[in-house]
Amino acid sequence: MSTATITPELIVQHQLSESEYRKIVSILNREPTYTELGIFSVMWSEHCSYKSSRLHLKKLPTGGARVLQGPGENAGIVDIGGGYAIAFKIESHNHPSFIEPFQGAATGVGGILRDIFTMGARPIAVMDSLRFGRPDDPVSGARNRRILDGVVSGIAHYGNCFGVPTVGGECLFEPCYDGNPLVNVFALGIFPKDQIFYARASGAGNPVIYVGAKTGRDGIHGASMASAEFSEESKQKRPNVQVGDPFMEKLLLEACLEAMRTGAIVGIQDMGAAGLTCSTCEMGSRGGVGVEIDLRHVPQRETGMSPYEIMLSESQERMLLVAEKGREEEVFAVFRKWGLDAVTIGQVTGDGLLRVKDHGRVVAEIPNRELADEAPLYDRPHSQPLRRAPMEAPVFGGGDPGEDLAAILASPDVASKRWIWQQYDYMVRTNTVAGPGGDAAIVRIKETGASIAMSLDGNPRFCYLSPREGARLNVAECCRNLSTVGALPVAATNCLNFGNPERPEIMAQLVESIEGMAEACRFFETPITGGNVSLYNETLGEGIYPTPVVGVVGLMKTTQPVTIDFKSEGRAILLLGGLGDCDETRFGGTQYAKVVVKELWGLPPALDMEYEKCVHAAAREIVAEGLAESAHDLSDGGLAVALAESSFGPAGIGADITVESRLRPELLLFHEGPSRILLSSAEPGRVARIAERHSVELVRLGETVRGRIEVRNREVVLISDEIGRFQRGWEGALEEYVR
Amino acid sequence: MRFGVIVFPGSNCDHDAWYAVQNNLGQPAEFIWHRSPSLGQVDAVILPGGFSYGDYLRCGAIAKFSPVMEAVRRFAAAGGPVLGICNGFQILVETGLLPGALMRNAGLRFVCKRVRLRVETTRSPFTSEAEKGQVLTFPVAHGECRYVADERTLDELEAEDRVALRYLDNPNGSLRDIAGILNRERNVMGLMPHPERVTEPLMGSNDGLTIFRSMAAAFALAR
Numbered sequence: 023m024s025t026a027t028i029t030p031e032l033i034v035q036h037q038l039s040e041s042e043y044r045k046i047v048s049i050l051n052r053e054p055t056y057t058e059l060g061i062f063s064v065m066w067s068e069h070c071s072y073k074s075s076r077l078h079l080k081k082l083p084t085g086g087a088r089v090l091q092g093p094g095e096n097a098g099i100v101d102i103g104g105g106y107a108i109a110f111k112i113e114s115h116n117h118p119s120f121i122e123p124f125q126g127a128a129t130g131v132g133g134i135l136r137d138i139f140t141m142g143a144r145p146i147a148v149m150d151s152l153r154f155g156r157p158d159d160p161v162s163g164a165r166n167r168r169i170l171d172g173v174v175s176g177i178a179h180y181g182n183c184f185g186v187p188t189v190g191g192e193c194l195f196e197p198c199y200d201g202n203p204l205v206n207v208f209a210l211g212i213f214p215k216d217q218i219f220y221a222r223a224s225g226a227g228n229p230v231i232y233v234g235a236k237t238g239r240d241g242i243h244g245a246s247m248a249s250a251e252f253s254e255e256s257k258q259k260r261p262n263v264q265v266g267d268p269f270m271e272k273l274l275l276e277a278c279l280e281a282m283r284t285g286a287i288v289g290i291q292d293m294g295a296a297g298l299t300c301s302t303c304e305m306g307s308r309g310g311v312g313v314e315i316d317l318r319h320v321p322q323r324e325t326g327m328s329p330y331e332i333m334l335s336e337s338q339e340r341m342l343l344v345a346e347k348g349r350e351e352e353v354f355a356v357f358r359k360w361g362l363d364a365v366t367i368g369q370v371t372g373d374g375l376l377r378v379k380d381h382g383r384v385v386a387e388i389p390n391r392e393l394a395d396e397a398p399l400y401d402r403p404h405s406q407p408l409r410r411a412p413m414e415a416p417v418f419g420g421g422d423p424g425e426d427l428a429a430i431l432a433s434p435d436v437a438s439k440r441w442i443w444q445q446y447d448y449m450v451r452t453n454t455v456a457g458p459g460g461d462a463a464i465v466r467i468k469e470t471g472a473s474i475a476m477s478l479d480g481n482p483r484f485c486y487l488s489p490r491e492g493a494r495l496n497v498a499e500c501c502r503n504l505s506t507v508g509a510l511p512v513a514a515t516n517c518l519n520f521g522n523p524e525r526p527e528i529m530a531q532l533v534e535s536i537e538g539m540a541e542a543c544r545f546f547e548t549p550i551t552g553g554n555v556s557l558y559n560e561t562l563g564e565g566i567y568p569t570p571v572v573g574v575v576g577l578m579k580t581t582q583p584v585t586i587d588f589k590s591e592g593r594a595i596l597l598l599g600g601l602g603d604c605d606e607t608r609f610g611g612t613q614y615a616k617v618v619v620k621e622l623w624g625l626p627p628a629l630d631m632e633y634e635k636c637v638h639a640a641a642r643e644i645v646a647e648g649l650a651e652s653a654h655d656l657s658d659g660g661l662a663v664a665l666a667e668s669s670f671g672p673a674g675i676g677a678d679i680t681v682e683s684r685l686r687p688e689l690l691l692f693h694e695g696p697s698r699i700l701l702s703s704a705e706p707g708r709v710a711r712i713a714e715r716h717s718v719e720l721v722r723l724g725e726t727v728r729g730r731i732e733v734r735n736r737e738v739v740l741i742s743d744e745i746g747r748f749q750r751g752w753e754g755a756l757e758e759y760v761r
Numbered sequence: 762m763r764f765g766v767i768v769f770p771g772s773n774c775d776h777d778a779w780y781a782v783q784n785n786l787g788q789p790a791e792f793i794w795h796r797s798p799s800l801g802q803v804d805a806v807i808l809p810g811g812f813s814y815g816d817y818l819r820c821g822a823i824a825k826f827s828p829v830m831e832a833v834r835r836f837a838a839a840g841g842p843v844l845g846i847c848n849g850f851q852i853l854v855e856t857g858l859l860p861g862a863l864m865r866n867a868g869l870r871f872v873c874k875r876v877r878l879r880v881e882t883t884r885s886p887f888t889s890e891a892e893k894g895q896v897l898t899f900p901v902a903h904g905e906c907r908y909v910a911d912e913r914t915l916d917e918l919e920a921e922d923r924v925a926l927r928y929l930d931n932p933n934g935s936l937r938d939i940a941g942i943l944n945r946e947r948n949v950m951g952l953m954p955h956p957e958r959v960t961e962p963l964m965g966s967n968d969g970l971t972i973f974r975s976m977a978a979a980f981a982l983a984r
């Protein structure tokens with residue numbers, strides 16, 4: 023093996039520490055080659071190795087009766103009954119989306135889709151959790167709008183062409199995302215549960231086959247880029263961003279699923295982050311075998327690529343598979359039919375080594391297990407979570423509640439996201455029972471008569487004020503979303519977006535978020551079956567709010583969905599869970615605090631998980647009994663926003679309610695306490711009996727009326743206006759900003 | 762009545778069309794691979810939506826060279842019913858089986874929503890089960906679907922009663938609000954909205970079944 027001179031500068035360039043380099047030398051028992059240095063640097067990057075988070079991720083619950091596959095594979099797998107299973111996961115593509123929004127977001131969709139179909143599942147739904155800087159910021163607004171536009175177009179481009187519906191998601195805006203937009207993509211697929219494929223190589227002598235797009239120089243060191251902060255020079259990293267081809271991915275999907283049906287495939291993994299490097303050594307490590315390849319056989323779309331470049335390329339739409347020896351032709355025939363490259367590039371060996379040859383000459387030889395699974399593990403110091411917000415509330419309130427409500431409804435966070443989701447094909451495959459714009463998306467499974475409900479949530483303001491409580495609230499909110507549409511939450515996936523973990527106050531945010539999420543996931547019985555960690559979301563030293571995003575999936579019978587809008591006049595308006603309570607301190611993370619007071623303070627709303635769970639159970643029963651004509655959970659903007667959004671349906675039905683509360687108007691109308699669901703029903707008596715059985719408070723607020731929103735506390739009129747006054751701003755705000 | 766659904770590389774509404782016919786219309790349907798030189802024993806052909814060949818050049822421009830399109834031309838020339846939906850409409854236009862062209866949406870963005878359509882003629886095997894003037898609600902999901910043609914062609918389409926469906930709320934700037942058209946022989950129809958996506962109450966409505974029921978009725982009548 024030729025040995026290039028490995029200088030200290032070269033080691034620093036590869037983002038490897040001195041001790042990490044020493045560990046490499048001890049594993050190899052010699053100095054690494056240049057190619058080997060590159061291979062270690064990507065596999066041991068934060069992005070691929072989770073070296074800062076792994077210790078804490080172990081605290082998450084991962085098992086359960088329905089869980090067929092937990093973390094460690096390409097996606098988690100959950101049994102949904104009827105002989106079928108779902109595979110799902112959420113992943114970030116934050117760094118690339120900042121550098122090149124369109125391609126960054128597009129390839130984010132592509133990457134997570136491959137994670138799903140590499141297991142044999144056909145993707146049937148995508149959702150996105152997005153964070154941007156404020157579109158109306160006088161300084162950074164123009165750039166933020168450009169990033170928003172690029173990201174949305176990129177997601178649309180990839181998902182629409184591939185033919186998977188983008189059925190929902192969430193999108194929030196904060197100044198901390200100015201230089202650090204977040205693009206988290208969730209995907210879910212379906213398959214018979216006895217036809218699961220794993221990313222494991224086995225059987226010495228079996229051929230290792232490369233399929234899909236040719237390898238180019240794009241995306242080299244993408245994984246390492248995603249493991250560092252951004253500086254002024256980051257724009258020079260544009261070549262590190264890959265370019266997506268959804269058409270190629272669609273062909274790859276069909277060809278892979280068809281090839282799997284031949285029975286000749288032993289194991290398969292997509293080439294995502296760290297490309298050929300990651301897929302070879304991980305498949306080898308999982309199977310406890312060696313993998314030997316010769317780069318001469320790798321299809322290349324550029325000439326003169328070095329072994330280093332080929333091994334580190336993150337060209338998209340590629341897969342690596344191991345087939346049964348002697349049955350290669352069956353696999354090749356399928357890929358030929360779809361017009362795709364499929365070539366044997368090597369074989370499985372018994373020696374446990376990743377051996378990379380270039381025209382027969384060995385350029386890298388590394389033990390798979392040490393490379394893939396024994397990356398350095400750091401117990402990074404953590405102190406108190408960073409927060410620069412005061413605990414004490416400022417003086418606020420006294421404005422006209424109607425005006426406040428209109429302002430909150432027209433603010434970027436709360437305003438209708440139709441401008442975004444109308445660019446996504448949310449119906450293709452004709453399974454979308456409830457699409458974007460509701461509390462949870464619902465996709466039916468044609469094969470079984472069951473439906474899957476899903477919801478994403480990550481409230482950055484709550485998590486900044488208290489990472490632990492915020493993370494618990496996120497899980498509670500997702501489970502409440504699902505219960506509101508009648509689904510039983512069964513499993514979850516997470517995407518942990520944070521700043522630089524080498525800062526103890528940021529590391530503390532990560533640790534406390536994970537612990538809060540673990541506690542809530544355990545309590546709500548939604549084990550985390552997989553996910554992703556994205557650290558170093560910092561530009562020029564400015565980090566993001568801690569943003570742990572959780573996605574929860576639930577099961578329900580396939581039936582007409584209950585939607586959020588009021589349908590007819592004269593129905594009882596009920597608040598399941600009660601009006602709730604809140605003081606000034608617990609009000610500091612609300613949309614009112616953000617939009618009207620323009621401050622952030624105190625703590626997130628208090629959560630009683632026991633009570634929350636009872637509310638979920640009651641809601642599911644009410645929906646299953648067909649007693650809810652509409653249902654909408656209370657979250658951003660509290661009671662007033664939920665009432666308004668429920669009034670924005672096609673029927674033009676609003677609300678006339680009178681409450682009895684000692685809370686001051688701002689708190690009463692806009693506090694964001696959890697455990698509350700707004701219902702309209704023709705049978706309030708039956709709803710009340712169910713609520714009582716679950717020991718849940720039910721308040722009858724008033725009734726539905728045509729065209730108006732009227733809210734009184736005892737005799738005091740708080741809001742009295744036509745629906746239109748509120749609806750116009752809510753519907754058009756986002757489009758106004760973007761235009 | 763046996764339906765054939767053509768599968769091009771990049772078709773992604775092929776399964777939806779198949780499911781609409783097979784499950785919701787209750788007639789047998791089969792997939793036909795784009796390299797197939799013949800259509801086999803089918804009584805009607807559907808060119809489904811999607812992004813044939815990625816639509817990287819011009820929507821439908823490559824698909825027209827697929828071997829199966831020669832068979833589709835012959836089938837249409839012999840009077841067989843051919844329905845092109847979305848990308849299928851684009852392919853029919855590129856192939857020359859229908860006049861005009863489909864350009865980038867006026868709003869320059871992909872748009873997915875439900876739109877109202879007015880049935881302009883019932884004199885076709887695709888609309889015979891509707892009432893003239895009836896309003897149907899179908900989803901659109903498209904980026905390059907603004908129907909354009911020269912004035913003479915548009916006049917001719919109208920004079921010959923070949924505009925099958927018009928948008929009531931035009932989502933893409935199509936000239937004269939045209940959403941679907943017929944060929945002169947009235948056995949080929951192309952439309953941008955997706956009838957196959959609304960063929961059961963769970964999908965929001967049954968409106969799309971009107972198109973498929975019309976095809977089945979015309980077939981029964983012809984036998």
